Amino acid sequence: MGLLGAPKSRPWWWYLGPGFLVSVGYMDPGNWATSLEAGSRYGYSLLFMVTLASALAILFQALAARLGVATGKDLAEHLRERYPGTWGRLLFATAFLAMVATDLAEFMGMAVALNLLFGVNLVVASWLTLLDVFLLLYLDRFGVRAVEAAITLLVGVIGMAYAVEVVLARPEPRALLAHLFLPDPSLLQPGPLYVALGILGATVMPHNLFLHSAQVKSRMGEERRRVYRYLLLDTVLALGGAWLVNAAILVVAAAVFHTRGLAITDLGQAYHTLAPLLGPLAAWAFGVGLLASGLSSTTTGTLAAQVVVEGFLRARANPARTRLITRLLAVLPATLALNLHASPMELIVLSQVILSLQLPFTLFPLLALVNDSRVMGALRIRPWVRLLAWGGALLVLALNLILLVRALV
Structure with a gap:
C-alpha cells in the first residue's frame, strides 16, 4: 500500500505477458511456410511485407487489448451482448469453427516437427499433440502467469533457434536493410505479389483477437489509461519480437536457398535441405524452433477456444472438455486426410481458407466496439486511429478474399 492506504502503483514489467502469449500466433507454422517460400523464391524483395504485416498485427492486437482494458470484458462477451438471438449464434458458430481451424494449422506444425526430429509417423504425431492439452491444464493450476511464462519461454526458444540460423546463414546486411523498410518494385509482378498477399492476408487471425481481449483482464486494478499504456508496450515488444523472427525466417x-536457386514450398523440404547446406546444427535448430512454434501456438489456440465458449455461452466452461473437444474436432479430420495422402501444407492452406471466411465476423465488430463511446468511454479510439484501423481492416479483408479466390479456382 502507498501513502494513506492508497494502492501502490505496480512497475511496468508487471504488465508484461498477454502480448507474448498472443505473439506466438504470428510465429506459427503457417507463417514459417509463407516466409520460407517468399525468401527462397524472391530473396529479400518481400521482406518489407513482413514489416507491414507486423505493423498491422500490432494495430489490431492493441485494439483488442484496449477493448478488454476499457470494459473489463473480452470480445466474445461483447459479441454475445451486442448481437443476441440468431445473429449471435451465427457469430459463435463461426468463431468456434475458426478456433478449430486455427488448432488444425498449429498442431500440424507440431506434428511435422515430431516427424522431422524423431521420425514419428505424421498420423501418430498428430495424436501425440493431445498431450499438450494436458500440459496446459497442469499449468492452469498455477495461474495465468504460469501459462504466460511457459509460452514466453517457448517464444525464446523460437527466437534462439533462428538466431542460430541467421548466424550460420550469414546474410548480406546491405540487402537485408535495404528491403526491411522499403517496398521492392518487383512486388507488382504476379508471382511475388501472390506470395506477398500470403504474408499479409494470413496475418490477422480471429483467435488472437479473442484471446488478447480476455488475457488483459488479468492486469486490471489501476487507472485504466495507465494499464493500457503498459499493455500497449507489452504488445509492441512481443509482436516486435515476432516481426524479427518472421524476418529471420525469410532472411535465412x-x-x-534463393542464392542456390532452390524454391522451398514445404517445411520438411526446408529441414532436409538445411543439413547438407549449413550442417546438422542448422537442421536441428530449425526442427526445435518448429516444435516450439507448434507447441506454443496450439496451446494458445485451445485457450482462445475456451474464451469463445465461455464468452458466448455466458458460463464457466470445463477447461479439459473444451480443449479436448476443440483438438479432437481438428485431429480427427486431419488424420483422415493424412491417411488419404493429403500433405500437411494442404491442411494448413485449408485452415487459412476457413479463417479468411471468418475474419470479417470478428474484425469488423471489434472495430465497431472500440469506436463506440458508450462502450469505451474515455478510451474510445481517436479519429486518426479509426481511419488507420478501418483502412488496415479493409486491406487485410481484400487480401484474404484474393487468397480465397486463388485457393478455390
Missing part, C-alpha cells in the same frame, strides 16, 4: 531462406 533468401541467404541459403
